[in-house]
Amino acid sequence: MAEHDDGSRSEPDVLVFRTTLTRMLVTMLLLGVVGWIFARLMVILLFDLGFSEEVIRESLISGVFYVMLFAGLGALGQRRRPTWVRLSGTGIELAAARRQPVFVPWDAVEAVRFRWFGPFTMVEVTPTSMAATSTGPPTGWGPRIRQRAGRPTIVTEVGLLHPGPDVLRAELTRRLPAGVVQPG
Structure with a gap:
């Protein structure tokens, strides 16, 4: 075909x-x-x-x-509030355990980095601007945001997600421009 x-x-x-x-x-x-x-x-x-x-x-x-x-x-x-990640045609939505989900449009994703390994794997998504992101309803703690190289970065644990961090990395690499998904 x-x-x-x-x-x-x-x-x-x-x-x-x-x-x-x-x-x-x-x-x-x-x-x-x-x-x-x-x-x-x-x-x-x-x-x-x-x-x-x-x-x-x-x-x-x-x-x-x-x-x-x-x-x-x-x-x-x-x-009650498990971790999940949703990839769609418009962007990536991340929800760490017991936290509000955060939506980042594809054109606002500056960098993606995977840290650690196995069940401890974390994904860090750095948006071009936090103003470009949106959060879900305030039904939990705020999104997990850390400063990396002076930039706000959304952090979510993905080591226990199904189908797995390797599939997530491959899918992000496929959907984002070259160089955005950085090596661990």
């Missing part, structure tokens, strides 16, 4: 990236296990408790309780 540019597109104009509960729970469980093992080893070593059968049993019981509580509270915190 030959491609033509008559304004119609075969792919959907809107692409939404959302946090899935399963992905978030698995990540929280893994982070909780790693955190608990580290913290428990520090306590055992600092207080010279040794690795007796009683200490190991106590560590396992308290570890299961801690990890389940950690993952459950994390899921509860994300349930």
Whole structure:
């Protein structure tokens, strides 16, 4: 099938990236296990408790309780206002967890940068002017804005979004002019 540019597109104009509960729970469980093992080893070593059968049993019981509580509270915190990113023909809309969404038209996107890796991946969108952006209804905290090189930058965590940060980077690279999406 030959491609033509008559304004119609075969792919959907809107692409939404959302946090899935399963992905978030698995990540929280893994982070909780790693955190608990580290913290428990520090306590055992600092207080010279040794690795007796009683200490190991106590560590396992308290570890299961801690990890389940950690993952459950994390899921509860994300349930009401999860993170999402929406790409459309007119621009990008970002909503960090429990924050107002921010819409940035494509022509107002000066730079996009991905930081960190894995579940900690963040996207930073620097608009040409904050006046060109618009925010959603004031039903949460204000947008997450940081100063990067003296410029206001909208920051959103995207490491747990589905289909994933790599797909988001590819889609932004496709929709924006060359050089706007900067390497990590």
